[in-house]
Amino acid sequence: MSSHYEAPIREPLVLGEKSYHDITMDIVKPIEGKANKNWYIAFGIALTAFLWGVGCILYTIGTGIGVWGLNKNIGWAWDITNFVWWVGIGHAGTLISAVLLLFRQKWRMAINRSAEAMTIFAVFQAGLFPLIHMGRPWNGYWVLPIPNQFGSLWVNFNSPLLWDVFAISTYLSVSLVFWWTGLLPDFAMIRDRAVKPFQKKIYALLSFGWSGRAKDWQRFEEVSLVLAGLATPLVLSVHTIVSMDFATSINPGWHSTIFPPYFVAGAIFSGFAMVQTLLGIMRKVSNLENYITRLHVEYMNIVIIVTGGIVAVAYASEFFIAWYTGSPYENYTYMSVGAATGPYGWAFWSLILFNIAIPQLLWITKVRRSFIWSFIISIAINIGMWFERFDIIAIVLSKGHLPSTWTRFEPTFVDVGVFVGTIGFFFVLFLLYARTFPVIAQAEVKTIMKSSGEHYKQLRDGKNEH
Amino acid sequence: MSTNKVIHALYNDDDVLMDAVKTVKEANHHIEEVFTPFPVHGLDKLLGLPHTRLAICAFIYGLCGLSFAIWMTNYMMIEDWPQDIGGKPNFAWVYNMPAFVPIMFELTVFFAAHLMVITFYMRSRLWPFKEAENPDPRTTDDIFLMEIPVEDNEEELTALLNTTNAVEIKVIEKH
Incomplete structure (x- = not known):
């Protein structure tokens, strides 16, 4: 047992007296069982929101972008806000599966599967917005560098918007194969247990014929490690490039060299908040209390405090620099006295309240280790991070260089509908995932049972005393 | 025998x-x-399995991706249809290169990750509709x-x- 040693001072990551088979049973329970009434209610609400969003998207495409609240000055508002918000949410999944793998953090194993699912579903939502905003989404393939009928007029590789195309599609596809490769042994486990022929066929198809040979596992671990190494700079690059959509423009308030690190920190901040929100519900609904423990919640909250702190410092320096320039124009950027007291003051203060003030509660150990408080604070951060993007975009654009052009952005019901629709779509996907996928990487959790399982730790520590 | x-x-x-x-x-x-x-650590060494070379493959695939990105940006932006975009120099690839760094990076990762995973799937014989070969169904449990x-x-x-x-x-x- 010596090879499974872990310091007794470390809290266990898997609670209860569990055998390998118990883990299997816990993970397949939601898949082999029937959904309860709450699941159907939640799915119904999500589906309704999604269909409402589809209606609004069709209306936008049929009539034109004019149905949004955009005007001459504010040429993009909710669409790009939502795009950045959704991409940011995706970041936690890759951070958990890639960065924490490189740092050998065992606690990631209970949450990486769901966090990666969240990443992929969130990036789907994000990808919708640029596509809709094109106005003619059937021409969406024009962003690809393919020979065309316009005398081979190529895409512009100097443009951050095109970098975004490459970054987001690489990010989505690499996250997807990373996720799927990790899923193969777990799909195989469900396949080998399935009794219904149809279910067996489906999971046999999904598991790609995984057999679990020693050589397969050796390659599996190598591939996971190399993918983690590739995905780590990738995840940092994605939000860096998203921030360059703003930072490479010559607009004061956007033309800021701290945008890349600040956006990446913000993305991880919001992503972990969304993981807290989703897993806070999921651990209850899917009976995963023994796998997603207070310790997991606390660790995630620590990441939230750190990244939230980076974001707060970024806000402070933006505010200071805007004031320090002495330029009257800078007094109307999103982090300025003008913004705090202007017509968008409510959005400014929402940002401060939800993103800076409320997360400070996490310094208190009791709050940090409380499921309900973590859940409430995570909702606040989700709202706060949406306001961050809205402020950066709408406040900056609302006050142009010529005061006579100053204007405001008022969302129409279509703006709201599309946003609500993507939230619905996200939850439709996540709820389906929770019923059909192994929501915890059970093969990986089994590897840490002997080192970090509560029962094994007690056995070992008891022995050490004598 | x-x-x-x-x-x-x-x-x-x-x-x-x-x-x-x-x-x-x-x-x-x-x-x-x-x-x-699940992966049992040290089992491959005990069985005398040679170390996998997938990481080396990934490195080579990454180099291919990088080369492809350099070729593509040079062909499209410099040779085939040079344009003055924001005053950025378009007569030589090296002068325009800083703007292409994100593309070079993303394609390096794209090629390395996907081709490595495809190689893994081919080598371990994993693909849709492949029959599983574990002799006992309990070996996945x-x-x-x-x-x-x-x-x-x-x-x-x-x-x-x-x-x-x-x-x-x-x-x-x-x-």
């Missing part, structure tokens, strides 16, 4: 399996295959299975395996 006969020894614990592999190896028997529900070919030494092997705390020992005719 009755080559089609194999012994399946089943274990319900990874540590017991490791000890068993050691015992069988020390008795100079060939272990054909081990099926496990909590059973560890060691497969040893029998060469007129069935009794000797069974006796040896009986000392290794196996939960089940089966002699099977492979077709």
Whole structure:
């Protein structure tokens, strides 16, 4: 047992007296069982929101972008806000599966599967917005560098918007194969247990014929490690490039060299908040209390405090620099006295309240280790991070260089509908995932049972005393 | 030599399996295959499996991606249709290069990741509609299975395996 040693001072990551088979049973329970009434209610609400969003998207495409609240000055508002918000949410999944793998953090194993699912579903939502905003989404393939009928007029590789195309599609596809490769042994486990022929066929198809040979596992671990190494700079690059959509423009308030690190920190901040929100519900609904423990919640909250702190410092320096320039124009950027007291003051203060003030509660150990408080604070951060993007975009654009052009952005019901629709779509996907996928990487959790399982730790520590 | 006969020894614990592999190896028997529900660390070394070269493949694939990105940006932006975009120099690739760094990086990662995973799937024979080859369905749950070919030494092997705390020992005719 010596090879499974872990310091007794470390809290266990898997609670209860569990055998390998118990883990299997816990993970397949939601898949082999029937959904309860709450699941159907939640799915119904999500589906309704999604269909409402589809209606609004069709209306936008049929009539034109004019149905949004955009005007001459504010040429993009909710669409790009939502795009950045959704991409940011995706970041936690890759951070958990890639960065924490490189740092050998065992606690990631209970949450990486769901966090990666969240990443992929969130990036789907994000990808919708640029596509809709094109106005003619059937021409969406024009962003690809393919020979065309316009005398081979190529895409512009100097443009951050095109970098975004490459970054987001690489990010989505690499996250997807990373996720799927990790899923193969777990799909195989469900396949080998399935009794219904149809279910067996489906999971046999999904598991790609995984057999679990020693050589397969050796390659599996190598591939996971190399993918983690590739995905780590990738995840940092994605939000860096998203921030360059703003930072490479010559607009004061956007033309800021701290945008890349600040956006990446913000993305991880919001992503972990969304993981807290989703897993806070999921651990209850899917009976995963023994796998997603207070310790997991606390660790995630620590990441939230750190990244939230980076974001707060970024806000402070933006505010200071805007004031320090002495330029009257800078007094109307999103982090300025003008913004705090202007017509968008409510959005400014929402940002401060939800993103800076409320997360400070996490310094208190009791709050940090409380499921309900973590859940409430995570909702606040989700709202706060949406306001961050809205402020950066709408406040900056609302006050142009010529005061006579100053204007405001008022969302129409279509703006709201599309946003609500993507939230619905996200939850439709996540709820389906929770019923059909192994929501915890059970093969990986089994590897840490002997080192970090509560029962094994007690056995070992008891022995050490004598 | 009755080559089609194999012994399946089943274990319900990874540590017991490791000890068993050691015992069988020390008795100079060939272990054909081990099926496990999760990666057992050190098992590949114990079985004498050579280290996988997938990481080297990924590096080479990444270089291919980088070269492709350089070729593509040069062909499209410099040679085929040079344009003055924001006053950025378009007469030589190196002068315009800083703007292409994100593309070069993303394509490096794209090629390295996807081609490595495809190589892994091909080498380990994993693809949709592929039949699984684990001999016992419990090996994806909590059973560890060691497969040893029998060469007129069935009794000797069974006796040896009986000392290794196996939960089940089966002699099977492979077709």
